Amino acid sequence: MKKNFKKLAFGILGLAIFGFGYLMFTGHQPAEACGWGGSGGQGYVPQQRGNQMGPLASKPAVTQEQAFDIVSNHIRKLNPDLRVGQINDAGNFYEAEVLSKDNEVVQLIGVDKLSGRLMLIN
Template sequence: MKSSAKIIFISVLSLAVIAVGITPFVMPKNAGACGVGAQGGESYTPQRRYPAGELARRPSLTQEQASEIVSRHVKRLNPDLKLGRINDAGSYFEAEIISKENEVIQLMGVDKESGRLMLIN
């Protein structure tokens, strides 16, 4: 009787160890479950807060929206800097970053379709 109880106990314990060990391989992972364009993926733009699929249905950025994106970015990185002129450069807006002495220290671009920021110079 003791040997059969021992065999049953070892069998149940073995099945439990196998079930726990295989769980990570059969359960969906959070990153994989989100699909293409999930937050943090290559098509996610935090400025617009929408993945690429949604951008196709949204209108292009206006100059005011681009100004808001750049000013938030500059204010977060260095509150001493301010936003200068914004020019339309075709597929993106070109924004001047100005120092306290009113000199242009950086040109940044804001893509009209995605809202992504890019350094121009």
């Protein structure tokens, strides 16, 4: 009885170590965050897959003036002493400078051209 119990205990311990080791070395997949078949992606943001017609496909791209408005509204909520400086086209997004009262660049904020989403650059 004692011999069988020892084998069973070591078997369970071995499976537990193997299971935790597998999770530790393979890691958690971000796409699994929304469950099987869910539309998950990096940072748990739903991703559009394939060439499906969706809300992003029908919307026109964000213009530079709209990007200025998006950034200025965001900054006004956080700190009214800051203001938006120059906005540059950086490919898939616009790069906006956030300036202090002394006209020093405090932060660079990106505005995605397709979604209008804000992102910190530096």
